[in-house]
Amino acid sequence: MGNSSSMLTQYDIEEVQCHCDNLFTQQEIVSLYQRFCQLDRNSKGYILADEFLSVPEFAMNPLSQRLLKMVDGLNFKDFVAFLSAFSAKASIQRKIEFMFKVYDADLNGKVSFNDMIEVLQDLSGPFMSDDQRKQVLSQLLEEAGYTKEVHLTQDDFVKILANSDLKMEVEVPVD
Template identity: 25%
Template sequence: MGSRSSHAAIIPEVDTIRQETGFSQACLLRLYHRFQALDRSKKGYLSRMDLQQIGALAVNPLGDRIIDSFFPDGSHQVDFSGFVRVLAHFRPIDDEDASNRDPKQPEPLNSRMNKLRFAFQLYDLDRDGKISRHEMLQVLRLMVGVQVTDEQLESITDRTVQEADDDGDGAVSFLEFAKSLEKMDIEQKMSIRILK
């Protein structure tokens, strides 16, 4: 029987990916097997259609927006390292993350600030660095569906933008977005337990 380290050898760039994402070797191996299962035609990358086969994303109102995050800059495929880097945003923060962090290194992908940046880009549909009223309305409509009337949704949108918009420009910047969520436990709300 092979050891875990020999299994990890099948994962391209495993040490770099471990360092960047904070995932354990065992977790990376499980994610690699999941990646391969999604890559049914064995291309070595995933397409949007491959990711749409994930049940949790198919039923999530923001599923398409989350899938978009795997394909920055209009690309049409994501390799294993890109796949895992996106998933790392959802890795729970543990005490070890904070205590062992070298301040000279970039912030971990699962840090509060990076989780907020990831959430912000789900709303910032045109990627201009601001969430406009129209963008907020579109995302809220996805999230609530037909459970509220258009009039109620317009009111919720106006109130949400107004409460977060500190500079009065009619849009929400990243800093305003982060400030509006400072009391929310984003670290836990944006975490998916992936077995160690």
């Protein structure tokens, strides 16, 4: 499995399934492996950030620069683990943990008001002013019982978003 030109064995498939908490079927893992091999242009056994940008949906994502920090150098097992947050079978907890990592760009385990503003800016672009972003975010935090001076932890993120209806799903095409 280290060399992306090799074939997956049954053991490899089961190991990857276990690594991603069985969120993908064996057939989906084989399809993901084929896609991984396509992205791994030089058969290095891992995917570089620029290779991810060859996926149009990824390159067009307003959060692509933040996501690139998370995906640069992923081997196949970690590639599947990364994608597992987008599985229809993934728990809300897993999706929120993934979102927290997107917001926590400096990887300090905390998300500040400014971190949240940056993500909101990436998502809204020129369609919202800085004042509008600050107002919306301040109101959201206030409704959740926080102030803009707070530094949210992953547990805070779970508390705030646990009852939301997050739609973070990508369908894995199976041949």
